[in-house]
Structures are given as structure tokens and as C-alpha cells.
Amino acid sequence: MASFGSQTYSKEELTAELGAAYLCGVTGISAITIDNSTAYINGWLNKLRGDKRFFFEAAQKAQKAVNYIQNLNPQYEA
Numbered sequence: 001m002a003s004f005g006s007q008t009y010s011k012e013e014l015t016a017e018l019g020a021a022y023l024c025g026v027t028g029i030s031a032i033t034i035d036n037s038t039a040y041i042n043g044w045l046n047k048l049r050g051d052k053r054f055f056f057e058a059a060q061k062a063q064k065a066v067n068y069i070q071n072l073n074p075q076y077e078a
Helices: 007-027 031-047 054-069
Strands: none
Touching: 007 031, 007 054
């Protein structure tokens, strides 16, 4: 398990927050929740400033998870 605040932990949290934001958008959950996600995403991005590619990798992983949750792609790819 990655320790709080570590690079690995930050990457996992960024992926989770992006996925949550995507799902809020798809389901129409209120903007207040989305604003909270935005604050979390910004916080994790600050920790990951040295890893420019990771945001795109996290976004891709989050989208794959959201597709799986919505049964849009039953073949889950890790």
C-alpha cells in the first residue's frame, strides 16, 4: 500500500478523482460535487508537476474504469 502523499498514492488518487468527475458528468450529479472533485484534482496535480505524462495516463485509466462501470466495454483492460 502506498503511503499518503507519496507519488504512487497521488497518482492513484488523481485517477480516482478523474473517474469520479467523469461519472458525475455522465449521471448529472450536481456541480457542487464536481467543484469538490476539481479541487482534489488540482491538489493531486500539484504533487505530480514533475510527471507531465501522468495526467494523460490517469485520464485514460479513469475513462477505462468508467466505461467498465457503465458496461460500455465489458472486456476490462488493466
